[in-house]
Structure formats: C-alpha cells, structure tokens
Amino acid sequence: MVAASLISVGTGTVEFAGTECGPIEAGAGETVLYSGLRSGLPLPYGCASGGCGSCKASLLAGRVRSLWDAAPGLTDRDRRRGDRILMCQSVPVGRCVVQAPLGDRPEGPAPVRVPAVFRERHRLGADTALITVCTEQRLTWMPGQFVHLVLPDGVRRAYSMTRPPAPRAGRTLEFLVRAVPGGSASRWLFGGLAEGDRILVEGPYGKAHAQSPPDRPVVCLAGGTGLGPVLAIADRLQAESAGRELRVYVGARRREDVVLTDRLAVLRDRGASVVVVVEDATGPELAGKEVHRTGLALDHLLSDLPDLTGHDVYLAGPPAMVTAALRRLVRGGRAAADRVFVDKFL
Ligand SMILES: Cc1cc2nc3c(=O)[nH]c(=O)nc-3n(C[C@H](O)[C@H](O)[C@H](O)COP(=O)(O)OP(=O)(O)OC[C@H]3O[C@@H](n4cnc5c(N)ncnc54)[C@H](O)[C@@H]3O)c2cc1C
Ligand code: FES
Structure with a gap:
C-alpha cells in the first residue's frame, strides 16, 4: 500500500505567463518547477532543493503552498517583495500564474x-x-x-x-x-x-551530468558522498571514449571515510588516474582503504594541474568544497566557466 501522503491527487494548476503552454495540472506535492519541466518548459533551476535561488520566479496571480518557508534560496528582500517564489518549493493551490525566465531548450529527460x-x-x-x-x-x-x-x-x-x-x-x-x-x-x-x-x-x-566531447580531457573532484555522481560520470565518460584523459580526485575526512575503493580501482584499471586524499591521516592504516595523499583534494588537484582551461571539470560534494573550488578555478582564471559542472549537496 502506498502511504496516504504519497498518493498524488490534483490540487491545482499552474500557467506560465508568456508561453504557449496552457494550464498544467499539479498533483499533491507537485511543485511549480516539476510541473513546468514535466511539460517540457526549459525552466531555470540548480539544486531543486530550496538552497540556491536559481529557480526564482514571480507569482502573478493565485496562491502557492511553500514546502519550506525558510528556504535560503529566497533573500529577505525577495520575501519583502511578496510576489517572489522558489519554483522548486512551491506547490500550486487552485489556479496560479507564474512568470519565469526560460532557457533555450529543456536539458535531458523530463522529470x-x-x-x-x-x-x-x-x-x-x-x-x-x-x-x-x-x-x-x-x-x-x-x-x-x-x-x-x-x-x-x-x-x-x-x-x-x-x-x-x-x-x-x-x-x-x-x-x-x-x-x-x-x-x-x-x-x-x-x-x-x-x-x-x-x-x-x-x-x-540536474545539469552537472556527463557531457564532455570524446577528445576533451576531464578532471573530477569528489568530496565525501560527492563520489556517488562522480562514479556515474566517470563510468559513462570512459565507456564513451576509452582513451580519454580522465583524472579523479577523491577527498575524505579520515581513512575510515574512504569508501568504494573497489569501484575506483575499476576506473584506474580502465586508464583513469585516481588520487585519494584524506584530511586527517593520523589513524591506523585500514585494509581496503587505500590513501595516496594527505591534505585537501582541491589543493592537490590545483598543484598537479594549475591550468585547466583545456579541461572539463566536474565538482560534486559539500557546499564548502564546491564553493572554494569554483572560486579558485573560475574566478582564478584556471578553468573555463562554461566547462565547469557543479553538483552542490546543499
Ligand atoms: C543536488 C543534491 C544532491 C545530493 N546528493 C546527495 C547524495 O548523493 N548523497 C548524500 O548523502 N547527500 C546528498 N545530498 C544531500 C541530501 O539531499 C540531504 O540534505 C542529506 O541527506 C541530509 O538530509 P536529512 O534530511 O537527513 O538532514 P536534515 O538536516 O533534516 O536536512 C538537510 C537539509 O535539507 C534542507 N531542507 C530542505 N527542505 C527542508 C525543509 N522543508 N525544512 C528544513 N530543511 C530543509 C536544509 O538545508 C537542511 O540542512 C544532495 C543534495 C543536493 C541538493
Ligand atoms: S533550484 Fe535551487 S532553490 Fe530552487
């Protein structure tokens, strides 16, 4: 049996002003963002979790229910304006009309x-x-x-x-x-x-999916559970182009936090360079927890590869690591802004 809170019954409709799209029905718990993307609209978003503010839009008419009133994606100024919503945190109540900036085309499969x-x-x-x-x-x-x-x-x-x-x-x-x-x-x-x-x-x-041309060298930086999406990306990139240059830097706090080394070994066997870095290496060595260096994975990456302007870069993991990497890579002119793909675990 599906729990009652998971059953989707219609609660409202959303219309996107300035588009050809007619009213879209939204079931219980279905957000404005989900409803629009599902209907093929190229809506802007990042985390889809209330944290980044990329999905801000104006509520022109009607009412929405917020899934998270205090979501940091809206600023105090946005809240004072009264008509600003986060599409990823807003569920239509009755009929509502939203004005949102649109991209060129939807990216990837609709949710x-x-x-x-x-x-x-x-x-x-x-x-x-x-x-x-x-x-x-x-x-x-x-x-x-x-x-x-x-x-x-x-x-x-x-x-x-x-x-x-x-x-x-x-x-x-x-x-x-x-x-x-x-x-x-x-x-x-x-x-x-x-x-x-x-x-x-x-x-x-998510927009930080594997999307590198076969001849472009790639660097991935994973912090903590950011290793999850990086494994999927590396797997796909290796399958698409066996000979490509692929370097994977994995950061963990302690030796015991190093996980899935068997999957990293598979990447290495297929030709990737894999560097595992722990911040604190004082604990005893642990079987199956191979560690190559100590410190911050980002520091090692930048020291090994100071110029990444010819690379694609994938970053995944904790906000602090991703923000620091973006600052040093993009603002520091070491990587091309449009070739850095970011998955911030807000
Ligand atoms: C794009 C993305 C991908 C992610 N991928 C992974 C992953 O692969 N593995 C992984 O371990 N984690 C991942 N995370 C983090 C994950 O979504 C959770 O935040 C984490 O598991 C902790 O959730 P929690 O509910 O246990 O903790 P909580 O502390 O209860 O919640 C975590 C955070 O959720 C936010 N939040 C969202 N909605 C609300 C709300 N209504 N009320 C209060 N807080 C709210 C708050 O910022 C809070 O700090 C990802 C996050 C993002 C944004
Ligand atoms: S997409 Fe990040 S706040 Fe909505």
Whole structure:
C-alpha cells in the first residue's frame, strides 16, 4: 500500500505567463518547477532543493503552498517583495500564474514521479551506506543527475545516482548516502525504512551530468558522498571514449571515510588516474582503504594541474568544497566557466 501522503491527487494548476503552454495540472506535492519541466518548459533551476535561488520566479496571480518557508534560496528582500517564489518549493493551490525566465531548450529527460520500493541499505562505514531503491516503472537519467526521494512522511531530499542507467532505462537506483545526525531523511534511510517499504522517486534533475566531447580531457573532484555522481560520470565518460584523459580526485575526512575503493580501482584499471586524499591521516592504516595523499583534494588537484582551461571539470560534494573550488578555478582564471559542472549537496 502506498502511504496516504504519497498518493498524488490534483490540487491545482499552474500557467506560465508568456508561453504557449496552457494550464498544467499539479498533483499533491507537485511543485511549480516539476510541473513546468514535466511539460517540457526549459525552466531555470540548480539544486531543486530550496538552497540556491536559481529557480526564482514571480507569482502573478493565485496562491502557492511553500514546502519550506525558510528556504535560503529566497533573500529577505525577495520575501519583502511578496510576489517572489522558489519554483522548486512551491506547490500550486487552485489556479496560479507564474512568470519565469526560460532557457533555450529543456536539458535531458523530463522529470517524472514514480512509486518505488526501498530495496537495500548496504553499510560502508559508521555513517555511510549504499542505498538501493527500485522504481515500478523504468526511469532514465544522465550520469551525474539526481532524484528526490519522497519518504513516507512526505520529507523529500535530493540524492545522486552512483551509476548510469541500464541500457535505455533502469529500475534500480543506487545512492551513496551519509547519515546526518537527527536528519529528517537520514532517520528513514538509516533506520525507518525496511526492505519493500514504499516511497516515491521524483526526477531526474540536474545539469552537472556527463557531457564532455570524446577528445576533451576531464578532471573530477569528489568530496565525501560527492563520489556517488562522480562514479556515474566517470563510468559513462570512459565507456564513451576509452582513451580519454580522465583524472579523479577523491577527498575524505579520515581513512575510515574512504569508501568504494573497489569501484575506483575499476576506473584506474580502465586508464583513469585516481588520487585519494584524506584530511586527517593520523589513524591506523585500514585494509581496503587505500590513501595516496594527505591534505585537501582541491589543493592537490590545483598543484598537479594549475591550468585547466583545456579541461572539463566536474565538482560534486559539500557546499564548502564546491564553493572554494569554483572560486579558485573560475574566478582564478584556471578553468573555463562554461566547462565547469557543479553538483552542490546543499
Ligand atoms: C543536488 C543534491 C544532491 C545530493 N546528493 C546527495 C547524495 O548523493 N548523497 C548524500 O548523502 N547527500 C546528498 N545530498 C544531500 C541530501 O539531499 C540531504 O540534505 C542529506 O541527506 C541530509 O538530509 P536529512 O534530511 O537527513 O538532514 P536534515 O538536516 O533534516 O536536512 C538537510 C537539509 O535539507 C534542507 N531542507 C530542505 N527542505 C527542508 C525543509 N522543508 N525544512 C528544513 N530543511 C530543509 C536544509 O538545508 C537542511 O540542512 C544532495 C543534495 C543536493 C541538493
Ligand atoms: S533550484 Fe530552487 S532553490 Fe535551487
């Protein structure tokens, strides 16, 4: 049985001013962003989680319900204006009309909402696990993208797939997840959910997907669970072009936080250069936790490769690491702004 909070019944419609698109029905919990993307509109967004502000729009008429009133994507000034909304956090109530900036064309598959079951929690360390869910219908995504898991109490959080989809489309989604103490989703993912429990998957979302031409060298920087999408991206890039130059830098806090070294070994066997860096290497050496260097992965990357203007760069992980990397790479003129693809785990 699907929990009551997961059943989608129509609650409103959204119209996008200035587009040919007519009124779009939005079911319970379906956001303005989801409704527009699902209908093929090239709406702007980043985190789809309320944090970045990329999906700001104006509410011209009607009412929306906010999923997260305090979402940092809106500033105090936005709130004072009164008509500003975050499309990713707004669910239409009745009929509403929204004015949003539009891009040129939608990127990748449109998101869908599909019922799914929780399949497996495979512990990798004290606070990290590989979480597997199976969707009822086939889903397709681009390596590096993420979905929202909508949990039985309605809490929704973003998680990035660790593998490309099976040929054409897949039903099995795997995520590398770190537990946040007391976290609303962590409570479910690290305890509350048992095998067979029903959840919803909404997606795919995300623009930091594998998109490098075969002859372009690539560098990936993964911090913590940012390793998940980086594995999917590296896997796809190697499959597309076996001989390409691919370097993967993986940062972790301590030796025990280094995970999935077997998958890193596969990348290396296929020709990638893999550098694992821990901030604190004082603990004992651990079997299967190969560490190459100490310090910050970003420092090592920039010291090895001071000029990345000819590379594509993929960044995934904690906001502090991604922000620092962007500052030093793009503002520092070391990488081309339009060739840096960012997945910030806000
Ligand atoms: C694009 C993206 C991809 C991600 N991929 C991964 C991944 O692959 N692996 C991984 O471990 N983590 C990933 N994350 C982080 C993940 O989504 C969760 O934030 C993390 O698991 C902690 O969630 P929690 O509910 O347990 O913790 P909580 O502390 O309860 O919530 C975490 C954060 O969610 C935000 N939030 C969103 N909505 C609300 C709301 N309504 N009320 C309060 N806070 C809210 C707050 O910023 C809060 O700090 C990703 C995040 C983003 C944005
Ligand atoms: S996409 Fe809505 S706040 Fe980031």
